[in-house]
Amino acid sequence: MRAISGLWRWRHNPLRRPTDLVEAWLALAALLLILVVTPLVGSLTGGLAQDALQESVREQRASRHLVTATVVRKADGSPLDADPETSTGRDMRTRVVADWTAPDGTTHRAPVMTSIDTPHPGDRFTIWTDRQGRTVARPLDSATAATHAVLAGFGAAVIAAGLVEGSRRLIVWRMVLRRYARWDQAWDKAGPDWGRTGTGS
Structure with missing residues (x-):
């Protein structure tokens, strides 16, 4: 997430590449998703698991x-x-x-x-x-059901955070590969004339 600080640092830097800003915005978006969306995913998953497990508790108490x-x-x-x-x-x-x-x-x-x-x-x-x-x-008791629901919600939040961060890293990795490919192309063009007098600017 160091790239987030780059949003401010790269604003007027003459060496800034478009991909630098993209990386910084991508890191900020991933951080916001992790801080806002993953707790929501965990809460919703935990709530659904709690409802299903408590219903199972009621059914088991009635039938056992x-x-x-x-x-x-x-x-x-x-x-x-x-x-x-x-x-x-x-x-x-x-x-x-x-x-x-x-x-x-x-x-x-x-x-x-x-x-x-x-x-x-x-x-x-x-x-x-x-x-x-x-x-x-x-029969399953209410406390155990609640514990399972909390664990399900926590697990869903961790998985969601991992997916967000994994997606960010994959996108950045693809951008770096493209950057290296462009550098290779630039070096291939400059290579035959490298060091000759009168070449270049």
């Missing part, structure tokens, strides 16, 4: 139910890591066969995961199910 299950026996197999969507990585879950009654009144028996370290028959614990009693992941 916490029910109490009773351990029948420990299932075959070793303890498994917890589902990363439903709990922290520190929690170890044990597979057990359990009975539970679904919100629609049907009874179920199936292998499920429990946080009980040493489960015994008759131990009770809670699981999340849908209306028909099928086990599901814990």
